[in-house]
Amino acid sequence: MNATRFDQLIDRRATSSEKWEKYADSEILPMWVADTDFMAPQPVIDALHQRIDHGVFGYTCTPPELNRLVIERMQALYDWHIEANDLVWLPGLVCGLNLACRTVGESGSAVITPAPVYPPFMSAPRLSDRSLIKVPLKRGEDRRTLIDLDALEAAITPEAKLLLFCNPHNPGGTLYRREELQALAEIIIRHDLIICSDEIHCDLILEPGLTHTPIASLGDAIAARTITLMAPSKTYNIAGLGCSFAVIQNPELRQRFQRVRKGIVPDVNLLGYTAALAAYRDGDEWNRAQLNYLRTNRDYLVEAINAIPGLKLDPIEATYLAWIDVSAACLDNPPHFFEQAGVGLSPGRDFSDDRFMRLNFGCPRARLEQAVDRIRRALLNELPA
Numbered sequence: 001m002n003a004t005r006f007d008q009l010i011d012r013r014a015t016s017s018e019k020w021e022k023y024a025d026s027e028i029l030p031m032w033v034a035d036t037d038f039m040a041p042q043p044v045i046d047a048l049h050q051r052i053d054h055g056v057f058g059y060t061c062t063p064p065e066l067n068r069l070v071i072e073r074m075q076a077l078y079d080w081h082i083e084a085n086d087l088v089w090l091p092g093l094v095c096g097l098n099l100a101c102r103t104v105g106e107s108g109s110a111v112i113t114p115a116p117v118y119p120p121f122m123s124a125p126r127l128s129d130r131s132l133i134k135v136p137l138k139r140g141e142d143r144r145t146l147i148d149l150d151a152l153e154a155a156i157t158p159e160a161k162l163l164l165f166c167n168p169h170n171p172g173g174t175l176y177r178r179e180e181l182q183a184l185a186e187i188i189i190r191h192d193l194i195i196c197s198d199e200i201h202c203d204l205i206l207e208p209g210l211t212h213t214p215i216a217s218l219g220d221a222i223a224a225r226t227i228t229l230m231a232p233s234k235t236y237n238i239a240g241l242g243c244s245f246a247v248i249q250n251p252e253l254r255q256r257f258q259r260v261r262k263g264i265v266p267d268v269n270l271l272g273y274t275a276a277l278a279a280y281r282d283g284d285e286w287n288r289a290q291l292n293y294l295r296t297n298r299d300y301l302v303e304a305i306n307a308i309p310g311l312k313l314d315p316i317e318a319t320y321l322a323w324i325d326v327s328a329a330c331l332d333n334p335p336h337f338f339e340q341a342g343v344g345l346s347p348g349r350d351f352s353d354d355r356f357m358r359l360n361f362g363c364p365r366a367r368l369e370q371a372v373d374r375i376r377r378a379l380l381n382e383l384p385a
């Protein structure tokens, strides 16, 4: 295979990278925090250079072209009509999850989330003085991580006002289908809930033939009950620039969200806007190439991991995250074991399932192969002679 821009091994040490700093003093390969080790698209880098060269970095406001690009994007990709007023720009998606918890219900009300899930889904309710109702996800026959709709409906109490939902799912990699979303939307409407749908990975669909569906695009009734969160950050590897957005089509819900945010959550910074605009305007071709690269990484990883005794990895439809079942390896302390093996993974217990570890495969193939090799050797050494 010809080397591509994604094969480049870029040294991220001493660049204040959260992912790389954790293991700065060791040879452990960091495969935890969900950013990639790829350079951002050239048009994004060029736009940032141009903006920096201007030299004046005063207070900023949302570029109207960025609003227009997002509106056109939602229409073109999802046949979803939104307006500029529906958009609330945010410096991060986690802050959007926390704002959603404080916007809906009151102190002491409950927030539901299917789990395992990205940890802030479970910390945001607590930080917002809400109680948390976790509903276990289930494995479908096709080994996809699915919402157990019956369990979800049974778990809804009178205090429950908000559902936090992750689609595509982190850590499971499932992309929810239109009919699955339809069934979820019916429950939301029937029980008078609001849904906050984190769709940060919507541009990272690896499985050919599948397309993302924003739950709010299904119809007016669910749109009126939805806070959708999206961002260019994961797709174009610009998370450090902090630029995300919420789509809230219900004006009353949006006003409440804005009021909670006011004076506390800062505006997006101008480099974040600059990068987001360039990414959405000129980054599609780059992302197509990235998806091809990630797909081959995924295919390699699924095969390689499933060939290692004690490990199991189900199909990954979206994201660059692999949710590996390590339970059959019977390890005392999986995070420590893998670090000792030279690979830094995210502990499953942080996502509410300690039978798993999460591996980030958004990296050059050579690094991924090195990580798999270390994991394989360590586990083969563990086997009884």
Ligand SMILES: Cc1ncc(COP(=O)(O)O)c(C=O)c1O
Pocket: 034, 091, 092, 093, 094, 095, 118, 166, 170, 198, 200, 231, 233, 239, 244
């Ligand atoms: C599902 C999900 N939501 C939100 C985030 C983080 O968003 P932000 O960095 O914009 O706060 C992540 C990052 O891993 C994520 O996986």
